[in-house]
Amino acid sequence: MTTSTTPEPSAAAPLLDLQALVVSVRRRRRLWGTLALLGLLAGSALAVLMPPSPTAVTTVLVAHAEDQPNDTGTLIRTDVQLLQTTQIAGKALKSLKSPDKPEDFMKDYRGTGLTNNLLQITVTGDSDTQAVARAKALADAFVTDHVQRMRNTAQAQSQALLDQRDRMRDELAQVNKEIGNQSADSDPKASAGLESLFARRAELNSRIADFDERAADARTGTPQVVAGTQIVDDPRALRHSLPKAVVTDAVIGLVLGLFLGLALAAVGTVVADRPVLRRDIAANLGASVIAELPRRKGRPWRRRRHRSTRERLTASLARTTRGSTEPVSLLELGCARGASALALDLARTMAAEGPVTVVDGLPRPLLAGRRQKPGDPAVVGAERAAAVPPQERRIGVGSVAPGTAWTDLRHLGTQTVLVVRAGHGSAAWLHTVARQLADQRIPVIGVVLIDPDPRDRTDGTLWDGVQTALRGRSEPSGRQPGTARRRTERQPVWAARVPDNDQEVR
Numbered sequence: 001m002t003t004s005t006t007p008e009p010s011a012a013a014p015l016l017d018l019q020a021l022v023v024s025v026r027r028r029r030r031l032w033g034t035l036a037l038l039g040l041l042a043g044s045a046l047a048v049l050m051p052p053s054p055t056a057v058t059t060v061l062v063a064h065a066e067d068q069p070n071d072t073g074t075l076i077r078t079d080v081q082l083l084q085t086t087q088i089a090g091k092a093l094k095s096l097k098s099p100d101k102p103e104d105f106m107k108d109y110r111g112t113g114l115t116n117n118l119l120q121i122t123v124t125g126d127s128d129t130q131a132v133a134r135a136k137a138l139a140d141a142f143v144t145d146h147v148q149r150m151r152n153t154a155q156a157q158s159q160a161l162l163d164q165r166d167r168m169r170d171e172l173a174q175v176n177k178e179i180g181n182q183s184a185d186s187d188p189k190a191s192a193g194l195e196s197l198f199a200r201r202a203e204l205n206s207r208i209a210d211f212d213e214r215a216a217d218a219r220t221g222t223p224q225v226v227a228g229t230q231i232v233d234d235p236r237a238l239r240h241s242l243p244k245a246v247v248t249d250a251v252i253g254l255v256l257g258l259f260l261g262l263a264l265a266a267v268g269t270v271v272a273d274r275p276v277l278r279r280d281i282a283a284n285l286g287a288s289v290i291a292e293l294p295r296r297k298g299r300p301w302r303r304r305r306h307r308s309t310r311e312r313l314t315a316s317l318a319r320t321t322r323g324s325t326e327p328v329s330l331l332e333l334g335c336a337r338g339a340s341a342l343a344l345d346l347a348r349t350m351a352a353e354g355p356v357t358v359v360d361g362l363p364r365p366l367l368a369g370r371r372q373k374p375g376d377p378a379v380v381g382a383e384r385a386a387a388v389p390p391q392e393r394r395i396g397v398g399s400v401a402p403g404t405a406w407t408d409l410r411h412l413g414t415q416t417v418l419v420v421r422a423g424h425g426s427a428a429w430l431h432t433v434a435r436q437l438a439d440q441r442i443p444v445i446g447v448v449l450i451d452p453d454p455r456d457r458t459d460g461t462l463w464d465g466v467q468t469a470l471r472g473r474s475e476p477s478g479r480q481p482g483t484a485r486r487r488t489e490r491q492p493v494w495a496a497r498v499p500d501n502d503q504e505v506r
Contacts, residue, residue, distance in 0.1 A: 032261025039257020043249035056131035063228025128237035135235035165211035278460030284430035289460030290446030329396035329413025334424030
């Protein structure tokens with residue numbers, strides 16, 4: 001029984017990696033934290049600098065002739081809309097003897113239906129006294145208008161019933177006249193007509209009495225509406241609490257700023273596509289993560305852990321580069337200072353075995369122009385790299401940021417360690433770095449991740465094949481240890497061309 005060594009196809013990548021999204025948003029806490037703080041301060045300043053205008057409120061009980069227990073609030077909504085009319089606003093301004101226009105006054109008040117029969121009127125003014133006076137005048141104008149409309153409606157309904165009653169009385173008089181003209185000793189046909197006239201008279205008398213009763217009922221309903229419509233809560237000025245307003249506006253500004261910041265951070269993360277997880281950075285660069293370093297030393301109780309981590313990383317890099325006679329370079333992406341400090345530490349560690357020279361090939365040299373301390377290794381610029389004696393070890397420091405001269409990287413070292421800050425480069429640029437280094441035949445020993453996410457539990461080691469399982473050594477060294485002759489590269493074998501016709505075969 002044989003076991004197939006063909007690797008299984010990996011699962012399809014999700015459309016949106018929620019873990020990477022959450023980590024990226026959390027790493028942008030400065031953005032959404034700043035926006036939340038700005039929202040908090042803006043809300044507080046708004047409450048202090050723009051306090052609400054003096055406001056008065058009153059409540060009116062509104063009675064309707066058409067009130068029904070199952071009313072859904074249609075009548076009170078009609079009253080709210082009637083309150084927002086120039087007729088009522090004009091009557092209120094007339095009672096106040098104010099020169100303001102009704103259209104302008106309508107912007108200073110509003111009505112709210114509390115229940116089917118309760119209307120709350122809120123009015124603003126230049127002062128509490130003016131606001132209370134406006135609320136009183138507006139409530140009186142509304143009550144007067146409502147009562148007048150109810151009275152007019154009842155009067156019109158009663159008058160219509162009375163007009164109908166008068167027409168019935170005229171018809172009754174005509175019937176009585178016809179009955180008086182009929183003789184009692186007439187023929188049988190006349191007797192039948194007389195009986196129909198008597199029946200008609202009785203019907204008219206009944207309808208006349210009904211119209212009288214309905215007219216009386218219509219007039220009786222108006223006093224109930226008039227008495228039921230009244231101001232039940234006298235106008236009063238609302239007290240404004242500045243601390244409460246500041247707290248309320250500050251909380252609202254904080255929530256809005258936080259929401260805006262999180263939304264911007266999420267959208268920026270998706271659009272920028274900057275990997276922050278170990279597995280994504282390793283996959284895009286095609287090399288394993290061999291160590292991690294925080295960007296800053298952090299709190300005092302974490303400095304010892306940071307120092308020990310840095311020492312272990314330096315010792316590991318020294319062991320890795322000690323057995324190779326080829327120069328090693330540290331290429332940074334987004335962490336020039338960290339890569340420079342790491343190169344100095346590595347040079348100091350290896351200085352005990354022989355002379356070491358650090359070649360500073362950064363766009364802005366950080367090591368070549370610094371003041372050397374006693375015991376520090378020699379530092380030269382990239383232009384003087386060729387003058388370094390062959391017997392000395394070289395440790396180059398360069399950059400793979402956009403604008404890098406890729407052909408100059410082999411002068412810094414024929415093998416490299418990438419020092420990458422998490423979330424700095426996009427996925428497309430990481431692919432570019434890996435492709436350019438492969439074109440220059442610079443094997444990547446590994447990746448040192450700067451400023452990793454502390455909650456990242458993903459694996460940064462590649463196990464897709466033997467060449468990547470060995471911690472980033474994608475191909476064997478081009479020079480045998482202890483020798484100065486490069487390996488003979490295997491020439492490519494061209495595939496045979498199949499002839500197209502018999503003439504080419506001949």
